Amino acid sequence: xxxxxxxxxxxxxxxxxxxxxxCAQDMNHEYMSWYRQDPGMGLRLIHYSVGAGITxxxxxxxxxxxxxxxxxxxxxxxxxxAPSQTSVYFCASSYSGQVGGxxxxxGTRLTVV
Amino acid sequence: xxxxTQLDSQVPVFEEAPVELRCNYSSSVSVYLFWYVQYPNQGxxxxxxxxxxxxxxxxxxxxxxxxxxSQTSFHLRKPSVHxxxxxxxxxxxxxLVGGGADGLTFGKGTHLIIQP
Numbered sequence: 574x575x576x577x578x579x580x581x582x583x584x585x586x587x588x589x590x591x592x593x594x595x596c597a598q599d600m601n602h603e604y605m606s607w608y609r610q611d612p613g614m615g616l617r618l619i620h621y622s623v624g625a626g627i628t629x630x631x632x633x634x635x636x637x638x639x640x641x642x643x644x645x646x647x648x649x650x651x652x653x654x655a656p657s658q659t660s661v662y663f664c665a666s667s668y669s670g671q672v673g674g675x676x677x678x679x680g681t682r683l684t685v686v
Numbered sequence: 687x688x689x690x691t692q693l694d695s696q697v698p699v700f701e702e703a704p705v706e707l708r709c710n711y712s713s714s715v716s717v718y719l720f721w722y723v724q725y726p727n728q729g730x731x732x733x734x735x736x737x738x739x740x741x742x743x744x745x746x747x748x749x750x751x752x753x754x755x756s757q758t759s760f761h762l763r764k765p766s767v768h769x770x771x772x773x774x775x776x777x778x779x780x781x782l783v784g785g786g787a788d789g790l791t792f793g794k795g796t797h798l799i800i801q802p
Contacts, residue, residue, distance in 0.1 A: 577729075603787075604786070604787050606789040606790075608789075608792075613695070613794060614794060615690075615692075615776060615792040615793055615794040615795050616730075616776065616790075616792040617792070618789040618790070618791070621787070621788055621789040623787045623788075629788070631788075631789055632791075663729060663730065665730075665789075667786060667787075669787065674720065674732050674735050674786075675730075675732070675786075675790065676732075677722075677729035677730040677731070678729055679728060679729045680728075680729055
């Protein structure tokens, strides 16, 4: 049971480049979400999904795009990377019947130069 | 809308001493409450959660938290800390509607530093 798997673990991008952060879970969880963690800011919600084909914006969605075509995968796309998007990104998933209590991936550390 | 305030950004404690990490929340609706721990260079791990019922909640690694509705607080406690408890601790909330489907709102975190 792998839990929540995020790839890559580290990435350096140039300003203006695009990329996709991958997130996959093998627990058949309905709920998935993306957060960014910045020093002194805690974690802030970027986008979330309550099931395949259903996504919505969180607190800081600008510059990011998501889709959810399967229950297992929830990729996060950076359309045109900016230095302000330098951060550590976490994906999390939860089972609807569990009522909260998310399982987190180990994170992707992204640097935009 | 919900918000979470963790009153201390850093808490130094001697090994085997008790510790309390403070958390206050603000919400116009009833909420679920959580504490997560993040060890260096790792993801977050659920310590405990309050959904309903008894206001004293016990979690993993000897931690417990008490929900106080009148003071809108959910403070985390441990009677005797160990070096291995050194980590970042996050308090979080989610609204009752949807059972947390729309993600969590986190505080900014408290860095617990255990001194030998």
